[in-house]
Amino acid sequence: MRILLVEDDLPLARALHQSLRTEGFIANHVADAKSALLTIDTNECDMLILDLGLPDMDGLALLKQIRKKNVALPVLILTARDSIEDKIKGLDQGADDYLSKPFDVNELIARLRVIERRLGTATSSTITIGEVNLDCASHELTVAGQLIELSRKEFMLLKVLLEQAGRIQSREQLESKLYEWGEEVASNAVEVHIHHLRKKLPEAFIKTIRGVGYSIKASTNIES
Known part of the structure; x- marks a missing residue:
């Protein structure tokens, strides 16, 4: 899952970025509303963590614009505004969740996982296909x-691949879900990771569709 962190507090953004990486998320960061809107327009994120105190636009005004562009994009507001009225405004504008600063990063991760479950890609689930259990x-x-x-x-x-079992994933699709902005990607990086995975999985578990991409046969059980 690709998360866009919209936060102008750079030390906090760096710390959050590291925590998200540790939990297996792909996280990119912008510090203003203009950059956030450009990223959303290019469909480069699956979820948004949004600070309200941005330098070029109030976060609630940004959220209103986001909802005009993308009704379904999950948004978690992360802000120092902690009054009940602020929370109601944020949720009424279309936020999926609201977390006040200061916060416990474990609570943030837990809330992100709840949103992931709604999207059908829960990191708190166990995915099983045949003898393979993740x-x-x-x-x-x-x-x-x-x-x-x-x-x-x-x-x-x-x-x-397990979450998308039964669907073909191209190399470009996989790269977008594995690497962050500015992260160096070797031309054969996905192929190398696939090669190493195949050594650890049953024979023919990951199938290559020549000229298209990779796929795992659908027969999936997902348990929360």
């Missing part, structure tokens, strides 16, 4: 009951 909360993979070690990128790639 616990997205603990980042643990078991194959036929045996625990298999995964790198961060391998986990993220396998999670995307």
Whole structure:
């Protein structure tokens, strides 16, 4: 899941970015409303974390514009405005959730997972296909009951493929879900991760559709 963090407090943004990466999210950051709108227009995010005190526009005014462009984009407001009236305004403008500063990062992650569950890509779920079981909360993979070690990128790639089981994912689609802005991506990075994953999974579990991309046969159980 690609999260866009709209926050002008740079030290806070850097700390949040690291926490989101640790939890397996792809996180990008902008510090003003104009940049946020440009990013949303190019469909480069699946969820928004929005500060209200932005330098070029009030966050609620930005949220109103976002809802005109994209009714379904999940938005979590993260702000120092903590009155009941502020929360009501934020939710009435179309926010999915509202968290006041200061906050516990674990609570933020938990709320993001709730939103993910609504989108059908819950990191707190276990995804099972045949003998392959991926616990997205603990980042643990078991194959036929045996625990298999995964790198961060391998986990993220396998999670995307399992969630999209039965659908073909192109290399470009996978890259957009694995790498953040400015992160160096080798031309064969996805192929290399697929190669390493195949060594850890049952034979022919990940199928290559030549000239198109990769797919896993659909037969998925997802448990919260």
